[in-house]
Amino acid sequence: MAARNRILKELRGLEKETLDGINIELTDNIYVLFATISVDGNPLYKDQVYKVKFTITEEYPFTPPACMFVKDIDRGIVSIPIHPHIYTNGHICLDLLGTAWTPVHTIRSILLSLHSFLASNTRSERPPDDSSYFKHAPKNPKDTRFVYHDDTV
Amino acid sequence: MKVNIRKWNGVAIWSWDVPKEEVCGICRTSFDMTCSSCKFPGDQCPLVLGVCTHRFHTHCIEKWLEVETSKNLCPMCRQWFQEKTDDGDGGTGAHANTSVHSSDVVSTT
Numbered sequence: 001m002a003a004r005n006r007i008l009k010e011l012r013g014l015e016k017e018t019l020d021g022i023n024i025e026l027t028d029n030i031y032v033l034f035a036t037i038s039v040d041g042n043p044l045y046k047d048q049v050y051k052v053k054f055t056i057t058e059e060y061p062f063t064p065p066a067c068m069f070v071k072d073i074d075r076g077i078v079s080i081p082i083h084p085h086i087y088t089n090g091h092i093c094l095d096l097l098g099t100a101w102t103p104v105h106t107i108r109s110i111l112l113s114l115h116s117f118l119a120s121n122t123r124s125e126r127p128p129d130d131s132s133y134f135k136h137a138p139k140n141p142k143d144t145r146f147v148y149h150d151d152t153v
Numbered sequence: 154m155k156v157n158i159r160k161w162n163g164v165a166i167w168s169w170d171v172p173k174e175e176v177c178g179i180c181r182t183s184f185d186m187t188c189s190s191c192k193f194p195g196d197q198c199p200l201v202l203g204v205c206t207h208r209f210h211t212h213c214i215e216k217w218l219e220v221e222t223s224k225n226l227c228p229m230c231r232q233w234f235q236e237k238t239d240d241g242d243g244g245t246g247a248h249a250n251t252s253v254h255s256s257d258v259v260s261t262t
Contacts, residue, residue, distance in 0.1 A: 002189035009181045102228035104178040
């Protein structure tokens with residue numbers, strides 16, 4: 001119930017004050033929502049639209065939402081952004097979504113981080129352990145204990 | 154004209170002595186409302202001010218500090234969260250505005 005109230009408040013806020021390059025897509029389930037992100041300022045991602053899935057639990061905001069990039073083939077969203085902290089399966093290595101999470105963060109602050117994550121990236125590459133991670137990764141990115149090895153990207 | 158007041162009803166409105174527009178960073182609800190688990194605002198759902206000057210519903214911050222990943226840090230500034238002990242007027246006390254709301258004023262001429 002507590003989680004639900006907070007999500008509703010956040011959604012109202014996101015509706016009132018939209019974010020550049022980001023669109024929120026709701027589902028019938030308030031605990032699952034999607035957002036599309038486009039980053040026109042970075043030639044690496046030019047003319048591309050990416051999709052992010054949020055899965056929120058009852059413990060929110062005391063625990064972060066599970067957040068990952070997904071494809072939506074029907075709508076032509078066929079790729080996961082190439083980024084040194086984003087795995088082929090869509091999982092994101094971002095401390096905000098794990099150890100650095102605090103309840104004052106929001107869906108909005110995650111989206112802003114992801115947007116700037118993409119906007120500021122200059123390396124067209126996957127994480128160094130992408131191929132091994134891909135094979136053994138849990139379905140839920142929150143079950144992975146990421147090592148945040150690089151603060152520069 | 155002489156006015157005799159025969160009866161008056163005092164009505165008091167209370168609010169926490171904090172800026173009106175401030176919300177609890179955890180539940181995002183106004184401080185004059187309750188945390189997400191309480192039904193009635195007031196002493197049953199008090200506020201707490203940290204040494205770091207960040208304010209929360211006591212129940213909200215307690216719930217966060219119980220979470221292992223909180224490492225007992227303030228969710229706003231990541232400093233060690235410790236309640237600011239009262240140095241006189243701590244600022245979280247209730248502030249009552251008493252005002253005469255309706256009164257039976259009868260005028261006699």
